[in-house]
C-alpha cells in the first residue's frame with residue numbers, strides 16, 4: 022500500500038471500535054490503578070492487510086535459513102558448549118512468549134481505551150508466533166544436533182527443574198495479579214522494553230560466534246515485533262501517568278519489576294553469554310559491557326529517565342544496584358558457579374572452563390581468577406566419575422546456598438542475604454529488595470493504601486523442599502533427567518559423550534541425602550538462626566565458607 | 572529497542588556436533604517424549620503446541636508461582652463449569668519430601684484436545700496472507716473493471732449500512748470474546764486455537780472496513796459513515812448488537828465460545844452472510860461483496876467451526892462428565908438460541924431493502940436452522956425448543 026493509503030487505512034479502521042449500549046464486556050481482572058476514559062491520539066496502528074504479508078515474508082526468511090543450515094551441515098561447526106545451554110533457554114522461553122499472548126486481555130477492561138486494544142490483540146498473535154517458532158527451532162536442534170537429550174524431554178524438564186522455576190517468573194508475572202502491574206509494567210515496560218535486548222539481540226550474537234546462525238535468524242525475527250509491543254506499553258504508561266493517584270503504584274511496580282527482571286534475566290542470559298561461549302577474543306564484549314550499553318544507556322538513560330518529566334519515579338538506586346551486582350559483586354559469575362555446582366539437578370551438559378577461558382575472564386573482570394579460578398579447576402578435576410562424588414558433595418570450599426524466597430535464585434552474594442519471618446515461615450532473600458517484594462509489594466495494602474488487586478507469591482518456592490531427605494539418584498529419576506538406557510544422566514559436567522565417562526544414577530546412590538535449607542532454617546532455634554545469618558553474610562565470594570577468625 | 576548490530580564472528584571450527592556422529596545413551600531419541608500424540612505419530616503442530624502451557628497435574632512440581640489477589644494462579648479449571656475427565660482429582664500435594672511427580676499424561680481430558688486445523692505460526696501466517704492477497708486482488712479487479720458502476724442506488728445503501736454494520740460484530744467479538752478467552756482455557760491447544768479465531772474476526776472486521784473505504788472512494792454516492800448510524804441506531808441491527816454485547820459479557824469461556832461459534836454464528840452470522848448477502852448481491856449486480864463476505868464465511872465454516880466442533884465433541888462424549896456437560900450445554904442452548912433467533916428476526920426488514928429481492932427470510936432462516944440442527948446432532952446434543960421461535 023502507498024503511504025497515503027496506509028494513513029487512510031489507519032484512519033478508517035478507527036471506526037471499528039464502539040462503546041457497548043446494552044451489556045458491558047465481562048470484567049475478569051482487577052487493577053488498583055485508575056484510568057480515565059480519554060480520547061487517545063494513538064490510532065489503531067496495525068492494519069492486518071499489511072501485517073500478515075509482512076510476517077509471512079519474515080517467515081520465508083526464517084524457514085529458508087533453516088533449510089540452508091541443514092543442507093550446509095551447520096551442526097558440524099556448532100559449539101556443544103553453547104548448544105547445551107540452549108536446552109535450558111529454549112525450554113524456558115516459549116512459555117514467557119505464550120504468556121505474553123495470554124496477558125493481553127488483562128488490559129482490555131482495565132485500560133478503557135479501545136484504540137489500544139487492537140494493538141494488544143496483534144501483540145497476542147505475535148506472541149503465539151514467537152512461542153511456536155521457538156518450539157520449532159528447538160525441534161530442529163533436537164533432530165540435528167549430536168545430543169538430543171534434554172531437548173527431547175524439554176517441557177517436562179523445564180517444569181520440574183529449579184532453573185525452569187526461576188525462569189517461569191518471567192511468564193507468570195505477566196498473567197496474574199494486578200492487571201497493570203503484570204501485563205503492562207512487568208511485561209511491557211520492563212521485560213520487553215529493557216530485557217528483550219539481552220535476550221533476543223545479545224544472545225543471538227553470541228550464538229553466531231559459536232557457529233549457530235539459526236538462533237539469530239529466529240530471534241531477530243522475533244525481536245522485530247518487539248518495537249510494536251513497546252509502543253503498546255508506552256501508550257498505556259503515559260495514560261497511567263496522567264493520573265496522579267497512580268504514581269505511587271507505578272513506583273512500586275517499577276521497583277519490583279526491574280529488580281525481578283534483573284535477578285532472573287541477568288542470571289540466565291549472563292551465564293549463557295559468559296560461560297556458554299567459546300569465543301574468547303578479547304575484543305568481544307562481555308555481558309557486563311553489553312549490559313552497560315543496552316540496559317543502562319539505551320533503556321535507563323534514553324527511555325526511563327525522560328519519563329521523569331511526566332512524574333514517573335524512577336528507581337535510580339536499583340538500576341545502580343543492579344550494575345553494582347553485575348560489575349562489583351560478580352552476580353553472573355556466582356550464578357554460573359551455582360548452576361555448575363548443581364549440574365546433576367539439571368538437564369544439559371556444562372563444559373568445564375579452560376585456561377583460555379580463565380585468561381579471558383581475568384582480562385574482562387580483573388580479579389576473577391582469585392575468586393573463581395580454583396573452584397573451576399576443581400570442577401574440571403571432578404568432571405568425570407572416578408570414585409568421587411559430583412562436586413556438590415565434595416569439599417571444594419563451597420557452601421551450598423539458601424534460596425531467595427522471592428526470585429528463587431539462591432542467595433549467592435552472601436553479604437546481601439536477609440532473613441525474615443513472613444506468613445509464619447522463616448524465609449531467606451538474596452537481597453533486601455527481594456525481601457521488600459515479598460513483605461511489602463505483594464500485599465493487599467501498600468504504604469497504608471488499599472491494594473486489593475495486588476497478586477500473591479504462591480507455590481512451593483524452594484525446590485529442595487520437595488526432595489528433603491531424598492537420595493540424589495531418586496531425585497534425578499523423579500524429575501526424569503535420565504537417558505534411554507534408564508541410568509545414564511541427561512546432565513553431565515563435561516562434554517565427553519563416551520558412555521564410560523558419563524555419570525549414571527549409580528554414581529549418585531552413595532551421596533548424602535538432599536537437605537532443604539529452608540526446612541532446616543525453620544527447624545532451628547532463634548539463636549541457631551541468628552548464628553547462621555551472621556555466618557552466612559561473611560561467606561563468599563565464590564561461595565567460600567566464612568573466615569574462621571572469630 | 573536496540574537494533575541488532577553485526578558482530579564479528581570467529582573463524583568456524585570443525586566440531587562434528589552433528590546428529591549421528593557418535594553413539595551413546597539417547598543418541599537417537601529424537602522426538603519430544605513428554606506427551607502422547609493423538610495419532611500414532613506426533614504431528615509438527617503437536618510438537619510446537621503441546622505442554623507449552625504447563626499444568627500442575629503434570630510436571631509442574633513447584634506449582635504456579637504467582638497468583639491473583641485470591642491466591643490462585645495459572646489457569647483454574649473452574650473458569651468454565653464444563654468438566655473433562657480427571658477434572659475433579661485434586662492437584663498433587665507438595666510438601667517436604669513429597670517429590671515432584673504428578674499424574675500420568677494427560678491427567679485430564681482437557682489435554683486430549685487437538686486443533687484439527689493444526690494452526691501454528693507457519694500455517695497461520697500463510698493462510699491469512701493468502702486471504703489478504705485474494706481480497707486485495709478481488710477489489711483491485713473490480714475497481715479496474717468499473718464493476719461498482721453497475722450497482723443500483725438501493726444496493727449501495729444496503730452495502731453501506733448492512734454489510735458495514737457487520738464489521739462491528741466481527742471487531743467486538745474478535746477482541747472482547749475471542750481474544751479475551753485466550754487467557755482462560757486450561758491448555759495451550761485451546762488457547763492457541765481461540766487466538767487464531769480471534770484474529771480471523773479482527774481481520775475480517777478490517778477487511779470490511781477497508782472495503783468500505785474503497786467503496787467510498789469509488790462510488791460517489793457511497794456514504795462511508797452510514798455503517799456507524801446503522802450499528803448505533805437502526806432498529807434492525809439492535810438485536811444483533813445486543814446479542815453480540817451479551818456474548819462479550821459471558822464469564823465462562825466455554826459458554827462464550829459455544830454460544831458464539833455453535834449458536835450465534837450459525838444462526839445469525841451464516842444467515843446474514845450466506846443466506847442474505849451472498850444471494851442478494853449478484854441479483855443486484857454486485858459480484859465483489861460476496862468474495863469479501865465469502866472469505867469470512869470460509870474462516871468460520873471451514874476453520875473456526877471445525878476446531879470448535881472438535882473441542883465440544885470431546886466434552887459431550889467425555890468418559891466421566893458427558894452428562895454433566897450436556898446438561899449445562901442444554902441450558903446454554905435454550906438461552907442463546909432464543910437470543911440468536913430474536914436477533915435474526917429483528918434483522919428481517921433488511922431483506923426487503925434491495926431492489927432485486929433475495930430468497931425469503933423464512934427460507935433462509937429454515938436453511939440455517941437445519942444446518943444448526945445437524946451440527947447439534949454431531950455434538951450429541953438435542954435441538955432446543957427455542958429454535959422454533
Ligand SMILES: [Fe+2]
Nearest residue numbers: 118121148151
Ligand atoms: Fe514475544
Ligand SMILES: [Fe+2]
Nearest residue numbers: 121213247250
Ligand atoms: Fe513481545
Ligand SMILES: [Zn+2]
Nearest residue numbers: 425428451455
Ligand atoms: Zn531474590
